[in-house]
Amino acid sequence: MKKRITFWSLLFSFGLTITLFTAFPQSSNSAKSPWQLVLSTFVTLGLLVYYLKLDNKTELVPATVKGKNQASNKKEETSNAVTFKDVAGLDEVKEELEEVIDFIKNSEKYKRMGAKIPNGILFHGPPGTGKTLMASAVAGESNSHFIYASGSEFVEKYVGVGASRIRDLFEKAKKNSPSVIFIDEIDAIGSTRNMDNNSEKDQTLNQLLVEMDGFNTNANIVIIGATNRLDLLDPALLRPGRFDRHMFIGNPNVKARIEILRVHTKNKPLDPAVDIEEIARKTHGVSGAHLANIANEAAILAVRNNKSTIGREEFYQAIERVLVGLQSKNATVMEREKRIVAYHEAGHALVGKVLKNSLIEKISIVPRGQAMGYVLNSSDEDRYLHTREELRNKICVMLGGRAAEEQIFGEVTTGAKDDLSKANELAQQMVCEFGMSGLGNRVYKIGHNGELHPAVEKEIKKIIDGCYENTVSIIDKNRTYLERISFELLQKETITGQELDNICNF
Numbered sequence: 001m002k003k004r005i006t007f008w009s010l011l012f013s014f015g016l017t018i019t020l021f022t023a024f025p026q027s028s029n030s031a032k033s034p035w036q037l038v039l040s041t042f043v044t045l046g047l048l049v050y051y052l053k054l055d056n057k058t059e060l061v062p063a064t065v066k067g068k069n070q071a072s073n074k075k076e077e078t079s080n081a082v083t084f085k086d087v088a089g090l091d092e093v094k095e096e097l098e099e100v101i102d103f104i105k106n107s108e109k110y111k112r113m114g115a116k117i118p119n120g121i122l123f124h125g126p127p128g129t130g131k132t133l134m135a136s137a138v139a140g141e142s143n144s145h146f147i148y149a150s151g152s153e154f155v156e157k158y159v160g161v162g163a164s165r166i167r168d169l170f171e172k173a174k175k176n177s178p179s180v181i182f183i184d185e186i187d188a189i190g191s192t193r194n195m196d197n198n199s200e201k202d203q204t205l206n207q208l209l210v211e212m213d214g215f216n217t218n219a220n221i222v223i224i225g226a227t228n229r230l231d232l233l234d235p236a237l238l239r240p241g242r243f244d245r246h247m248f249i250g251n252p253n254v255k256a257r258i259e260i261l262r263v264h265t266k267n268k269p270l271d272p273a274v275d276i277e278e279i280a281r282k283t284h285g286v287s288g289a290h291l292a293n294i295a296n297e298a299a300i301l302a303v304r305n306n307k308s309t310i311g312r313e314e315f316y317q318a319i320e321r322v323l324v325g326l327q328s329k330n331a332t333v334m335e336r337e338k339r340i341v342a343y344h345e346a347g348h349a350l351v352g353k354v355l356k357n358s359l360i361e362k363i364s365i366v367p368r369g370q371a372m373g374y375v376l377n378s379s380d381e382d383r384y385l386h387t388r389e390e391l392r393n394k395i396c397v398m399l400g401g402r403a404a405e406e407q408i409f410g411e412v413t414t415g416a417k418d419d420l421s422k423a424n425e426l427a428q429q430m431v432c433e434f435g436m437s438g439l440g441n442r443v444y445k446i447g448h449n450g451e452l453h454p455a456v457e458k459e460i461k462k463i464i465d466g467c468y469e470n471t472v473s474i475i476d477k478n479r480t481y482l483e484r485i486s487f488e489l490l491q492k493e494t495i496t497g498q499e500l501d502n503i504c505n506f
């Protein structure tokens with residue numbers, strides 16, 4: 001690139017010199033004036049200096065693996081500023097990684113013992129939980145180069161291109177050793193090889209395996225892969241010597257949520273009324289990325305409200321904005337549709353209240369994102385285990401909206417699309433993964449095209465139908481409460497958990 005710019009800048013400057021030199025009016029004796037020569041030379045030199053400066057600037061762009069066929073690495077820092085202090089929570093993962101960091105920092109000590117650096121670490125878990133952040137903190141803590149690549153960058157149509165990019169990536173890591181290579185979405189290249197012979201993908205994966213095996217004890221390189229789908233990865237990639245250290249990075253519990261919120265509000269002026277612990281309790285089940293987003297949205301809202309500090313109100317608005325979506329200010333909802341939405345949301349809230357499913361923070365029929373209305377729940381505790389009864393109750397709450405519509409209007413609408421999909425997904429998990437159906441303690445795999453065993457289909461239907469029957473009966477028995485909740489919703493559009501408690505005084 002640099003050579004090309006220099007060539008064109010030289011050519012351009014040379015052309016301009018000729019033009020300037022010939023374009024000036026000639027003096028009477030038709031000889032070129034010395035001033036013409038001096039001026040043209042200055043302009044040319046000036047332009048040359050300018051272009052060479054431009055050239056230097058292109059070199060400062062965050063370096064990628066160079067060359068046409070090579071992987072373009074999104075982020076790469078030579079002196080990484082991110083350290084473990086920037087990663088809140090995840091103490092057990094940090095502890096595990098301390099050893100790897102020590103390996104990089106004091107490699108001689110380990111080499112003397114003939115120990116090989118544990119080069120393959122795999123982070124797995126849901127999106128936005130800090131996998132990339134943690135990998136970059138490993139580089140920061142060990143003063144190594146951080147080389148980022150995404151699995152999808154290696155997926156190419158042409159055979160051999162992906163493999164050559166892998167080679168270049170490792171070449172670069174070796175040149176810049178000590179270094180940490182981070183391959184995000186590694187499942188894009190590392191998913192199980194199957195019968196539909198995709199030779200480009202296989203070659204890329206094979207090259208990755210070869211490179212990982214090819215590390216010698218002198219190469220101070222750690223490779224960290226990240227995936228949301230550990231189950232998709234080829235067993236060859238997971239065997240000892242390759243990605244043999246698996247670390248689960250999940251959604252943060254309440255303690256970690258407090259720490260993450262503290263990290264992301266560290267440099268923000270907060271109103272003394274803001275209670276980080278309360279916000280953490282109300283954001284059960286969200287990822288670190290969501291929390292970072294909530295803190296940022298709250299700051300933006302405070303600026304919009306011309307405030308000098310970020311208040312409680314901004315945080316609560318930010319939570320709704322991030323979790324449910326943007327409020328549609330000018331949505332015109334027909335009166336009849338508004339009534340249906342009010343009964344639908346009242347149905348969810350009522351069934352949730354009767355079954356004591358979770359704490360209800362707010363019910364609203366103000367459209368937000370794609371939702372015409374919503375019930376905002378929170379949880380006082382982080383739960384890891386759920387009983388069959390609790391899961392069935394969850395499904396009942398999901399079906400509460402549809403049941404209310406059917407009971408009141410005698411027909412159903414498309415409004416329950418999302419609820420039905422979630423309810424069916426949970427019922428499928430109960431049958432296929434948790435052994436909580438009439439099929440007993442069995443686990444069922446879903447076919448390649450998503451098809452299910454007919455016996456599984458039958459059990460899912462049994463769970464959904466049973467839950468729906470229960471939901472309808474709850475709504476039927478508590479119809480007066482349903483009427484009162486929807487009346488309040490139609491009057492005020494939004495009611496709080498406290499107001500709901502006052503209505504449902506059973």
Ligand code: ATP
Nearest residue numbers: 086087088127128129130131132133260288289292
């Ligand atoms: P994906 O699987 O989608 O690639 P990820 O797990 O790699 O996601 P990151 O990109 O590391 O997630 O996290 C996104 C952002 O969320 C971070 O830049 C950071 O702002 C915030 N974040 C997530 N987890 C934490 C944490 N434990 N501490 C501080 N910030 C966090």
